[in-house]
Amino acid sequence: MEKQAQLVEKWDALSMSEKIKVWVVDDDRSIRWVIETALKREGHQVTCFENAEGIIDLMHKDKPDVLITDIRMPGKDGIELLAELHVRSPDLPVIVMTAHSDMDSAVSAYDGGAFEYLPKPFDVDEVVNQVERAYAHHQKNVSVEETGAQDEASESGIIGSAPAMQTVFRAIGRLSRSNITVMINGESGTGKELVAKALHQHSLRREKPFIALNMAAIPKDLLESELFGHEKGAFTGAASRRQGRFEQADGGTLFLDEIGDMPAEMQTRLLRVLSDGEFFSVGGHQPIKVDVRIIAATHQGLEQLVEEKLFREDLFHRLNVVRIKIPPVRERREDIPQLLHHFLTKAANELGDEAKVLDKEAMAYLSSLSWSGNVRQIENTCHLLTAMCPSNTIHLDDLPDELRHAEVAEKTIDGGDWLDAAKKDIQKRLVSGEGELAKRVVASIEKVLIMQALEMTKGRRQEAAKLLGLGRNTLTRKIKDFSA
Secondary structure, eight states: OHHHHHHHHHHHTOOTTSOOEEEEEOSOHHHHHHHHHHHHHTTOEEEEESSSTTHHHHTTTOOOSEEEEESSOSSSOHHHHHHHHHHHOTTSOEEEEESSOOHHHHHHHHHTTOSEEEESSOOHHHHHHHHHHHHHHHHTTOOOOOOOOOSSOOTTOOOOOSHHHHHHHHHHHHHTTOOOOEEEEOOTTSOHHHHHHHHHHTSTTTTSOEEEEEGGGSOHHHHHHHHHOBOTTSSTTOOSOBOOHHHHTTTSEEEEETGGGOOHHHHHHHHHHHHHSEEOOBTOOSOEEOOOEEEEEESSOHHHHHHTTSSOHHHHHHHOSEEEEOOOGGGOGGGHHHHHHHHHHHHHHHHTOOOOEEOHHHHHHHHHBOOTTHHHHHHHHHHHHHHHOSSSEEOGGGSOHHHHTSOBSSOOGGGTOHHHHHHHHHHHHHHHTOTTHHHHHHHHHHHHHHHHHHHHTTTOHHHHHHHHTOOHHHHHHHHHHHTO
């Protein structure tokens, strides 16, 4: 954390009087113009190219401080250019951008050594920030390994193009080749196991097992044997030796879902395994050594459980090395149409039927719901609609009663009833004893204000900051906090 703070300080202290030499490679003339204009406005030197041919040869005569390239271009694409640059000029910071982003492309860019991966459409202020950041880090010889976003379903099955999901994809790309322990936070049904699988599938351990175990689903008396295995005769009914999940996952990844439900005695044993890399099976007398990457997940606030002495603080710090937060559906509403389309298609394939289509009214209504069950609820709904809807087009009247009578999560200000809905929601939260309520509610309202301002200014942060009466740096910090 101290090192990261130093980097931020160095970045902020970067003298903008120092010109940065930037090369921009993109076959789209308008994109080149937008980037060139934004960078020159900040005093930087920009050279644009409409394709990647000859870029490597030019570097024998001249070399940029930072290079920005599109991925999909006629002839040589951005990934090919990145691979050549990684061989010829491995220290050159490269920012990759594309309108056809998915997780596989993000990981490919990361593997190729990209400094950053930006999905189109992008915020021009963000491009300038990333160029300056890349230059500052390069000057200090610090490698920053973050990659991009996804707006279509990748092989992992994770879907989303919302900014909060882009943060998740960046984290997956950044952590894919690492053995570091990861904690995944998210409400039930948000796809925590999918993220864990994606981390495994893109890691160097992908040829080894991925083993998942839900702490809440295993009876307390069986959990020790389930995790660590048992020897023959260790207890009544143990007719033979059985490997536990740690042994099964040797060389691979062990995903411990709902870690907050792990009993205290198992927490102690897990901590010992994380510390020593070995354990004893139930009834065993010889230590078993394993090489396992741990990914944990929970929908609970582990910090609160630690305060209540229900979860070991030392184990919490062992597991919480890096945290990935998966947003609930209500915080990424722009993804709902894409999720509905994906799961309707998936359900049709599974049932051997033609994919059904939502009409405009039904789509608008479903996109307005809060989806308390998150992605899992949307998937189950799509299966139900595929099986039960009589026609290929789904109308509002075709929706099940529990959806048609569901309360719309966001009511328009013009309707005048959004404050009433907020009051009812706050009252429920107060009654339930929810902690840090003021902090949560204020943060939620602030996020809505900022997102609406950004939408109105088409992503231009400086204009959005003026509309809200905030400084640009303050706005940028708050946006980063949303994804933290």
